Amino acid sequence: MEFDLKTIEALAPDQASLSAASKLTKRSNWPRLEKNEQQALIWGECQGSGSNPYRVVVDTGDHSYKCTCPSRKFPCKHTLALMWIAATAPASFAAAESIPEWVNDWLGRRRKTTPAPGQPTSGAAAKSIDEAARTDESAAVEDVAAVERREAAQRKRAGDTREAVSAALDELDQWIADQLRLGLSGFVDGSSDRCRRIAARLVDMKATALAGRIDEIPPRLMALRSEERPDAAIRELGKLVLLAKAWRSAPDDPELKRLVSTSETREQVLANPNARQVESFWEVLGEKIESRRDGLVSHSTWLLDLKSTTPKFAVLLDYFPASAGRRSNAFAPGDRFDARLVFYPSRKPLRALVAERMGEVMSGAWPDFSFGAAKDPLATHASYQDAAPWITDCPLMLPPGAILVDDRGTGWWQAADDPQGIALPIAGAVNQTLLGLDLAATAALWDGARLDLLAAQSGFGRLDLS
Amino acid sequence: MNEGEQTGLATMRDCWITGGATFDLAPTAWKTIAGGASPDEQERRLLAIAAQALDVALRPAAPKTLKRRPPLPRLALPMLPERLRPLLRAALKHGVDARRKTRVVTLVASRGFVLHPMDWMPVASDQNSPDVYAPWIDWQASVDGERHAPQEKLTAENWDEFYPAARRIALADMRRSGPASARLLVEAKASGEPAEVRLALIELMRFGLNPEDAPFLKSLSADRSGKVRELAGRLLARLGEHGRSNDGGPGDPAAELAAFISEGKSGFIRRRSIYTPAKLKSPAQEKRRAELFETCNLVDLAARFSATEPEFIGAWQFGADNNADILIARMVAASGSDAAVTHMADALVADGGKPALFVLHLTPRLDSRRKRVLVRLILKDSKYLGALNLAEGIEASWLEWGDLTNGQTLPALRSAVAGNDDIVKRGIDEILETMGFLATAATAEKLIEDVVAAGMPPAAPSLVLLRLNASLAGGLEPTRDQSGEQQNERSHPPPCRAGLRL
Numbered sequence: 030m031e032f033d034l035k036t037i038e039a040l041a042p043d044q045a046s047l048s049a050a051s052k053l054t055k056r057s058n059w060p061r062l063e064k065n066e067q068q069a070l071i072w073g074e075c076q077g078s079g080s081n082p083y084r085v086v087v088d089t090g091d092h093s094y095k096c097t098c099p100s101r102k103f104p105c106k107h108t109l110a111l112m113w114i115a116a117t118a119p120a121s122f123a124a125a126e127s128i129p130e131w132v133n134d135w136l137g138r139r140r141k142t143t144p145a146p147g148q149p150t151s152g153a154a155a156k157s158i159d160e161a162a163r164t165d166e167s168a169a170v171e172d173v174a175a176v177e178r179r180e181a182a183q184r185k186r187a188g189d190t191r192e193a194v195s196a197a198l199d200e201l202d203q204w205i206a207d208q209l210r211l212g213l214s215g216f217v218d219g220s221s222d223r224c225r226r227i228a229a230r231l232v233d234m235k236a237t238a239l240a241g242r243i244d245e246i247p248p249r250l251m252a253l254r255s256e257e258r259p260d261a262a263i264r265e266l267g268k269l270v271l272l273a274k275a276w277r278s279a280p281d282d283p284e285l286k287r288l289v290s291t292s293e294t295r296e297q298v299l300a301n302p303n304a305r306q307v308e309s310f311w312e313v314l315g316e317k318i319e320s321r322r323d324g325l326v327s328h329s330t331w332l333l334d335l336k337s338t339t340p341k342f343a344v345l346l347d348y349f350p351a352s353a354g355r356r357s358n359a360f361a362p363g364d365r366f367d368a369r370l371v372f373y374p375s376r377k378p379l380r381a382l383v384a385e386r387m388g389e390v391m392s393g394a395w396p397d398f399s400f401g402a403a404k405d406p407l408a409t410h411a412s413y414q415d416a417a418p419w420i421t422d423c424p425l426m427l428p429p430g431a432i433l434v435d436d437r438g439t440g441w442w443q444a445a446d447d448p449q450g451i452a453l454p455i456a457g458a459v460n461q462t463l464l465g466l467d468l469a470a471t472a473a474l475w476d477g478a479r480l481d482l483l484a485a486q487s488g489f490g491r492l493d494l495s
Numbered sequence: 496m497n498e499g500e501q502t503g504l505a506t507m508r509d510c511w512i513t514g515g516a517t518f519d520l521a522p523t524a525w526k527t528i529a530g531g532a533s534p535d536e537q538e539r540r541l542l543a544i545a546a547q548a549l550d551v552a553l554r555p556a557a558p559k560t561l562k563r564r565p566p567l568p569r570l571a572l573p574m575l576p577e578r579l580r581p582l583l584r585a586a587l588k589h590g591v592d593a594r595r596k597t598r599v600v601t602l603v604a605s606r607g608f609v610l611h612p613m614d615w616m617p618v619a620s621d622q623n624s625p626d627v628y629a630p631w632i633d634w635q636a637s638v639d640g641e642r643h644a645p646q647e648k649l650t651a652e653n654w655d656e657f658y659p660a661a662r663r664i665a666l667a668d669m670r671r672s673g674p675a676s677a678r679l680l681v682e683a684k685a686s687g688e689p690a691e692v693r694l695a696l697i698e699l700m701r702f703g704l705n706p707e708d709a710p711f712l713k714s715l716s717a718d719r720s721g722k723v724r725e726l727a728g729r730l731l732a733r734l735g736e737h738g739r740s741n742d743g744g745p746g747d748p749a750a751e752l753a754a755f756i757s758e759g760k761s762g763f764i765r766r767r768s769i770y771t772p773a774k775l776k777s778p779a780q781e782k783r784r785a786e787l788f789e790t791c792n793l794v795d796l797a798a799r800f801s802a803t804e805p806e807f808i809g810a811w812q813f814g815a816d817n818n819a820d821i822l823i824a825r826m827v828a829a830s831g832s833d834a835a836v837t838h839m840a841d842a843l844v845a846d847g848g849k850p851a852l853f854v855l856h857l858t859p860r861l862d863s864r865r866k867r868v869l870v871r872l873i874l875k876d877s878k879y880l881g882a883l884n885l886a887e888g889i890e891a892s893w894l895e896w897g898d899l900t901n902g903q904t905l906p907a908l909r910s911a912v913a914g915n916d917d918i919v920k921r922g923i924d925e926i927l928e929t930m931g932f933l934a935t936a937a938t939a940e941k942l943i944e945d946v947v948a949a950g951m952p953p954a955a956p957s958l959v960l961l962r963l964n965a966s967l968a969g970g971l972e973p974t975r976d977q978s979g980e981q982q983n984e985r986s987h988p989p990p991c992r993a994g995l996r997l
Contacts, residue, residue: 214514267544267545
């Protein structure tokens with residue numbers, strides 16, 4: 030069982046759930062607690078207020094879970110309590126010879142939705158003769174006309190969507206031209222309303238992802254000093270122009286489609302033969318949790334590939350309604366694990382899914398990236414912009430350096446061997462302790478104006494900065 | 496981007512800010528890309544080029560006044576292993592105030608580790624953290640960051656090279672080993688320091704206080720700081736020196752205080768004096784008496800009754816007036832001689848029961864043996880468990896399982912945990928936290944098992960310090976000290992100066 034209190038805290042949707050769970054960790058609440066180590070499963074029955082106990086099962090390998098309670102918090106307090114018992118009193122779980130039916134049901138459902146990548150999920154080669162015959166037979170039974178009708182409807186829907194998005198981008202183009210004509214000074218001041226209006230139009234016209242991005246422009250501008258905002262507005266709007274043009278030239282490109290209209294499902298990404306797969310040791314660099322203006326919370330978990338000799342990153346991205354409370358995946362900054370990641374296809378793949386998690390990895394230093402003679406800490410950013418100029422946040426691994434402060438108290442990262450050279454401003458307040466540490470390597474996100482620090486290595490070991 | 500493009504971009508930017516077409520202002524190469532389209536499209540194309548130029552071709556201009564702090568000093572102990580940091584952070588989070596956080600830090604230091612600076616950092620004015628953190632306190636206090644405390648012994652010559660925390664620790668060490676040389680140093684240097692620093696330096700005289708210090712302390716009666724004069728007077732009183740020559744006159748506070756105390760006789764065969772607090776008639780009298788207890792010294796008060804300090808303490812009738820008992824305990828702690836303090840502590844502990852709790856006011860003056868005796872006494876009788884939280888300066892990591900089982904504490908804890916009284920449970924939470932500080936690792940582990948068996952949720956936040964304590968047992972994995980060197984297994988960390996600071 031691979032739980033610790035840190036993981037459980039990270040999984041909990043909010044503090045109240047943790048408190049509620051802590052009260053459920055008494056052994057007397059659990060008439061049944063069992064485990065199966067081969068399958069990495071623990072399960073139990075928690076006596077609630079009703080006549081039947083709630084049934085809870087947790088996969089200790091990938092921290093997925095299921096509880097029969099009606100809570101709308103995920104994971105619920107029963108799940109957290111079960112994990113907590115596993116972390117603090119693993120001896121409470123009796124080894125079970127057989128797995129109960131309800132646990133098997135859950136396992137079966139999970140496997141249907143997440144086929145193990147690498148194994149063929151369709152085709153006769155994957156099936157027994159009987160199964161193949163049955164499938165073929167049933168396929169033959171299916172109404173050919175119905176299939177054709179369905180496919181035709183799908184084609185029509187896709188065509189309609191493309192037309193709608195194209196029209197949306199026409200409106201966007203006109204809107205951008207209007208902003209330039211009216212002046213970016215007014216745009217900066219009224220960006221909240223202006224962006225909200227065009228975003229609403231784009232949603233109506235099925236350019237949903239682009240709408241979300243535009244809706245987030247005002248807070249990005251407001252995070253900067255007033256004198257920096259016009260330049261930031263030029264960057265934001267210019268990137269939209271580029272993205273719209275790129276989509277028009279390749280509307281079926283998966284990356285552009287994802288940025289403009291809708292994203293693929295997890296299953297589609299896992300089944301995509303063009304999706305890059307990387308099996309490696311990964312370290313969780315940090316998390317960025319942002320409440321968006323559309324009521325969603327975006328939760329990014331940035332990962333570092335520990336087997337690569339050059340800095341390679343991945344980001345696990347999750348969206349959920351703000352009304353659902355704080356939600357987190359199973360990772361906390363500093364965690365290390367062995368996993369196979371599948372990247373969403375794109376020119377500079379960053380967004381990924383954990384396809385298979387093999388286990389934990391010992392903590393330690395980062396690989397020696399030997400930053401070499403490259404003097405420009407933003408060289409990675411430039412290469413990202415060359416390939417995909419619509420990217421806003423670019424992960425960087427900065428060479429040895431230190432954090433300094435200016436007269437206004439803003440923090441700046443500066444390379445250790447280039448004290449007169451480039452310095453990069455840091456977003457937000459800087460922990461004063463950080464000003465006394467030499468940073469051997471620093472992982473951060475660069476948005477064109479500010480560094481958002483994730484983590485660093487120093488003489489004092491790893492530093493959580495996110 | 497060449498100079499022409501930079502100028503063009505700046506002009507276009509200004510134009511866009513106010514609004515308008517920029518095509519004519521654009522650099523020639525950009526015009527070529529943007530040309531041949533509608534005016535709106537031309538502007539959008541130029542906007543895209545400008546966005547890219549801003550993103551990749553320009554670099555932020557750093558102000559020339561960037562300041563760097565000096566490197567954070569390395570401490571003498573290795574850092575807490577990485578795997579224990581989440582538990583430590585939970586314990587720090589649970590310790591809501593500075594005092595409780597300091598207990599967590601002290602516990603960890605008592606096991607031979609220091610914390611990661613991003614998990615906890617002492618403030619510049621910190622005087623309660625373990626000595627090992629002095630370099631960090633001085634780092635926090637440093638503004639220019641140019642000075643570094645030298646490694647050699649503190650002398651009058653290198654006095655200014657030491658930061659205040661490092662200097663206080665060095666002086667305290669000197670007072671313990673060679674009080675005379677430390678006093679000479681204080682005599683030479685204290686007068687040149689501001690009142691606040693002077694007070695802290697004179698306060699160090701309490702270490703190894705001896706009659707040879709009296710002349711210097713007497714000379715401080717002319718100090719320009721009232722607080723320094725008062726402190727010097729108390730230290731003199733601890734040496735048995737009378738603070739005032741005023742002999743019973745109307746302005747003598749000791750005489751005024753004596754009027755609040757009734758002298759009587761007790762015993763049939765061997766008559767002896769007893770001192771009882773007089774009954775007060777008004778809150779104003781109560782207030783005045785409290786002021787007098789605070790400003791007078793024990794030796795002066797005892798002299799009013801022609802008694803020695805131990806005689807006076809021995810004859811005081813504890814139990815007659817709770818407030819007066821507390822006030823006299825505080826007075827003894829502030830100005831009593833070592834003999835008076837230990838006499839009072841031993842007498843009260845021997846009596847046991849509630850009066851023994853007045854010893855809590857004496858804990859800053861007691862040696863660790865007496866403090867431990869007091870804690871064990873409190874643990875024996877579960878009625879006063881809450882008093883544990885008031886004790887000051889008690890060392891970490893010594894309470895054995897036998898200390899808990901030898902009395903009512905454990906059964907009381909068990910029944911409180913099993914009960915449904917929320918107020919009682921909150922009290923238990925505090926006591927468990929205190930146990931987390933006092934207990935040995937083995938005791939902490941057993942106590943967790945015991946209260947969980949009694950019904951406490953295993954994940955209860957009040958167990959977090961006990962869990963940290965238990966996890967700091969021997970057999971920790973190899974770790975790195977702050978110089979990056981790998982350390983061997985630390986089943987028995989070397990003794991460290993983890994006692995509470997001055």
